[in-house]
Amino acid sequence: MSDLPFGFSASGNGDDDRDKNSGDKDKPGDNPGNPFGGANPFGFAMGGQGSGGGQGFGDFDPSNFDPNMLGQMFSQLGSMFSGMGAGMAGGGGGPVNYQVATNLARQQIGSFTPILEKEISASADAVRLADVWLDDATTFPSGVTQTVAWTPVQWLEESMDTWKGLCNPVAEQLARTWQDNLPAEAAQFAGPMLGMLTQMSGMAFGTQLGQGLGQLAKEVLTSTDIGLPLAPEGIAVLLPEAIAKFAEGLEQPGQEIIVFLAAREAAHVRLFTHVGWLRQRLLSTVEEYARGISIDFSGITDATANIDPTELLSDPSKLEELISSSTSFEPTTTPEQKAALGRLETLLALVEGWVEQVVTRALGDRIPSTGALTETIRRRRASGGPAEQTFATLVGLELRPRKVREASELWRRVFEATDLSTRDGVWAHPDLLPDSDDLDNPAAFIDRLLHKDTELDDAIAQLEKSLAEQDDTESGDDGPNGQSGQAGS
Numbered sequence: 406m407s408d409l410p411f412g413f414s415a416s417g418n419g420d421d422d423r424d425k426n427s428g429d430k431d432k433p434g435d436n437p438g439n440p441f442g443g444a445n446p447f448g449f450a451m452g453g454q455g456s457g458g459g460q461g462f463g464d465f466d467p468s469n470f471d472p473n474m475l476g477q478m479f480s481q482l483g484s485m486f487s488g489m490g491a492g493m494a495g496g497g498g499g500p501v502n503y504q505v506a507t508n509l510a511r512q513q514i515g516s517f518t519p520i521l522e523k524e525i526s527a528s529a530d531a532v533r534l535a536d537v538w539l540d541d542a543t544t545f546p547s548g549v550t551q552t553v554a555w556t557p558v559q560w561l562e563e564s565m566d567t568w569k570g571l572c573n574p575v576a577e578q579l580a581r582t583w584q585d586n587l588p589a590e591a592a593q594f595a596g597p598m599l600g601m602l603t604q605m606s607g608m609a610f611g612t613q614l615g616q617g618l619g620q621l622a623k624e625v626l627t628s629t630d631i632g633l634p635l636a637p638e639g640i641a642v643l644l645p646e647a648i649a650k651f652a653e654g655l656e657q658p659g660q661e662i663i664v665f666l667a668a669r670e671a672a673h674v675r676l677f678t679h680v681g682w683l684r685q686r687l688l689s690t691v692e693e694y695a696r697g698i699s700i701d702f703s704g705i706t707d708a709t710a711n712i713d714p715t716e717l718l719s720d721p722s723k724l725e726e727l728i729s730s731s732t733s734f735e736p737t738t739t740p741e742q743k744a745a746l747g748r749l750e751t752l753l754a755l756v757e758g759w760v761e762q763v764v765t766r767a768l769g770d771r772i773p774s775t776g777a778l779t780e781t782i783r784r785r786r787a788s789g790g791p792a793e794q795t796f797a798t799l800v801g802l803e804l805r806p807r808k809v810r811e812a813s814e815l816w817r818r819v820f821e822a823t824d825l826s827t828r829d830g831v832w833a834h835p836d837l838l839p840d841s842d843d844l845d846n847p848a849a850f851i852d853r854l855l856h857k858d859t860e861l862d863d864a865i866a867q868l869e870k871s872l873a874e875q876d877d878t879e880s881g882d883d884g885p886n887g888q889s890g891q892a893g894s
């Protein structure tokens with residue numbers, strides 16, 4: 406859209422008060438997918454002087470090993486890390502080099518348009534207006550304590566802690582794969598190298614993560630756009646540059662688009678703020694799924710079958726090839742993990758469906774394009790993009806619930822059969838939520854919900870009756886002035 410209201414400006418419009426961040430522009434000749442330059446993410450000189458003997462780990466004879474080759478290898482690796490710079494070689498001792506991920510993501514983002522004061526004010530106005538309308542659509546009060554406008558880099562920095570919690574379990578599993586599944590001869594021989602192998606594996610994982618987050622940072626419209634709460638509690642976030650690009654391909658008025666997205670963000674914030682268990686349950690379910698993934702180690706066995714260990718020492722590019730291949734092995738999902746994935750998809754669908762119903766009820770009579778925008782968001786979530794596909798490869802799941810329509814329909818029917826208080830009261834405890842079967846058969850869930858309400862009303866009535874009878878009995882046993890009615894001696 407060329408005439409976005411509330412002060413939002415289309416990206417690349419050349420406004421005098423908005424200067425490009427030249428510090429993030431790609432340098433000539435740089436590979437935007439590689440923070441190290443060139444096609445090799447590890448800085449190795451490809452095609453080194455390998456012996457090419459075809460000797461496998463199982464045939465390796467340590468007595469034939471020349472110790473001078475070990476010194477040569479350490480010298481080459483030292484040069485490699487030195488060439489990357491302190492920032493690239495850093496990143497802590499964890500399973501993922503998040504410094505590599507952050508630097509690569511920033512390069513993926515490239516130049517971006519800084520946030521203008523009018524866009525900060527526009528974001529606050531849009532959320533404030535949407536929040537007033539949401540009051541009529543849910544019993545949850547506003548959860549927004551502050552509204553902010555983020556650049557893609559701010560989104561990256563603010564959400565990185567959450568991504569660490571999601572990615573560490575898988576990366577730790579990959580690290581254990583290296584240590585626990587090398588052939589015995591190779592493990593004994595490579596003892597001094599395991600630390601470097603772990604560091605290089607962390608760099609490989611950080612490279613993949615950085616590519617995915619860099620692309621995602623340019624696509625997200627709000628802090629809850631992917632269904633997970635990525636901003637601090639109570640903070641509503643809009644990303645003006647991405648919203649402007651999103652609006653360019655739509656026929657709806659820009660003002661309606663911005664208020665619609667603000668309403669979705671404010672509704673998410675209400676839910677995550679007032680349903681205390683929800684945020685942690687979502688993140689812990691993702692971690693539970695990722696932590697239990699088992700790796701098919703046959704890929705490592707096949708990859709090392711015909712490798713001469715001395716060649717790994719003389720040509721570090723072989724190490725890179727071996728480590729890079731390990732990150733592409735297909736994980737095997739256990740029944741427990743499939744169950745966790747089902748719970749996660751259902752929970753994400755319930756959140757998205759609830760938000761959809763609340764926003765539709767709040768805006769339906771006020772913004773004519775609400776229905777069309779809702780369908781646009783549905784299609785956008787269903788189709789996904791390169792960034793979501795990358796994250797699916799990294800963590801092993803897709804952050805796209807498949808039953809959003811069913812969840813939205815369930816919440817609509819629950820409201821029609823009961824009221825707002827009953828519908829929102831389902832979020833009081835995770836055990837009260839519908840499951841995957843309920844999404845396919847909402848009538849059964851509504852029947853159980855109504856039955857539970859009846860049982861609860863009956864239980865309360867019975868308790869009140871018992872208390873009243875107890876009071877009558879105690880009153881009947883007392884005489885005047887509180888004295889016992891029994892005659893004295």
